[in-house]
Amino acid sequence: MTEEDKTRKIKELEEKGVIPYASKYNKEIKARDVKKLELGTKGIQTAGRIIQMRKFGKLTFADLMDYTGTIQLAFSINDFGKERYEEFKEMISMGDFIGVKGELFKTRKGEITIKVKDFQLLSKCMQNLPDKWHGVKDEKIKLSERYLDLLANEETRQRFLQRNRIIKFIRNYLEENDFIEVETPILQPQLSGANARPFTTYYHALKKEVVLRIAPETYLKRLLVGGFERVFEIGRCFRNEDMDRSHLQDFTMLEYYASYWDYKDNMKFVENMIKGLLKKVLGSLQ
Incomplete structure (x- = not known):
C-alpha cells in the first residue's frame, strides 16, 4: 500500500467517524503475559x-507485537458479523497499532491465540514496515534509524532490555552498599577528570566558553570533600574524538568514589558487582 493509499484511507476513516489516532487505550496485559493465562x-x-x-x-x-513479544489474533466473520468484519478488513493493515478484547484459545496447529471480540484502531501506520524475516541489515540505517532496527529485529530489542537490566542492577548494587547517587554538571568551565578533546559551546548568560564534560571525576571528589563518604553517578560524558564500534563521542559512564577504601577494597567490590551482574542478567557465570 502506497502512502497515497493510506492518506486516502485516513480521510475515509475520518469521514466514517473513526478516529485514526486515538488519545488513550486501557491496555491491561502485555503480549508475553497473555500466553501465561x-x-x-x-x-x-x-x-x-x-x-x-x-x-x-x-x-x-x-500477529500483535509489543515490547515483550507477540501474540496471535484471530478475527472471524462469525464473531463480528459481515458488516463489522468488512470494516476490520478495510480499516486495519500492517503496521497499525490496535487495541483488542477477546478470549484465549488454541488453534488446531497449537498456536495460543486471542479470539478477538472487539477491536479499536489506535494509530494508523503511514510507512511500510521492514521485512519481518530479513530485518534491517544496513548498518548505517541501524544506527541512524534505530526505531526501524528495533521494529524488525528481536535481537536488538533484547539488547535494549538487557542494557536496562544491567544499569538497574548496578544502581541497586551501589545503593545497597550505602552509595548515594548524585548528578554533577555536564556544562563545565574547564576540562577535568581525563585527557580528551572536548566539545565546546558558548554560555551566553555568563558570556564565556564552556565544555561538555569528558568525565564527572572532580565534581564527585568535591562531594567527598563536602562530607559524603560514598557517591556515584551514571551519566552521559562527551569526547570529541574518533568513533568506532566500541567508542562513541557521547556515552554513559559509571563512576563511583568511596572514602577509606584502598585498591584492594575496590577490586573486591567490582569483582562482586560483575559476578552478581552476570548471574542476574545472564543467569550464570558461564
Whole structure:
C-alpha cells in the first residue's frame, strides 16, 4: 500500500467517524503475559502493533507485537458479523497499532491465540514496515534509524532490555552498599577528570566558553570533600574524538568514589558487582 493509499484511507476513516489516532487505550496485559493465562480466559484486553496478517476469506490471523513479544489474533466473520468484519478488513493493515478484547484459545496447529471480540484502531501506520524475516541489515540505517532496527529485529530489542537490566542492577548494587547517587554538571568551565578533546559551546548568560564534560571525576571528589563518604553517578560524558564500534563521542559512564577504601577494597567490590551482574542478567557465570 502506497502512502497515497493510506492518506486516502485516513480521510475515509475520518469521514466514517473513526478516529485514526486515538488519545488513550486501557491496555491491561502485555503480549508475553497473555500466553501465561489459562485457555478459555475471557475479557483479555491488550494492544500493540500488527506486524503480520494472513487472510483466509472469512477468517484473518494477525500477529500483535509489543515490547515483550507477540501474540496471535484471530478475527472471524462469525464473531463480528459481515458488516463489522468488512470494516476490520478495510480499516486495519500492517503496521497499525490496535487495541483488542477477546478470549484465549488454541488453534488446531497449537498456536495460543486471542479470539478477538472487539477491536479499536489506535494509530494508523503511514510507512511500510521492514521485512519481518530479513530485518534491517544496513548498518548505517541501524544506527541512524534505530526505531526501524528495533521494529524488525528481536535481537536488538533484547539488547535494549538487557542494557536496562544491567544499569538497574548496578544502581541497586551501589545503593545497597550505602552509595548515594548524585548528578554533577555536564556544562563545565574547564576540562577535568581525563585527557580528551572536548566539545565546546558558548554560555551566553555568563558570556564565556564552556565544555561538555569528558568525565564527572572532580565534581564527585568535591562531594567527598563536602562530607559524603560514598557517591556515584551514571551519566552521559562527551569526547570529541574518533568513533568506532566500541567508542562513541557521547556515552554513559559509571563512576563511583568511596572514602577509606584502598585498591584492594575496590577490586573486591567490582569483582562482586560483575559476578552478581552476570548471574542476574545472564543467569550464570558461564
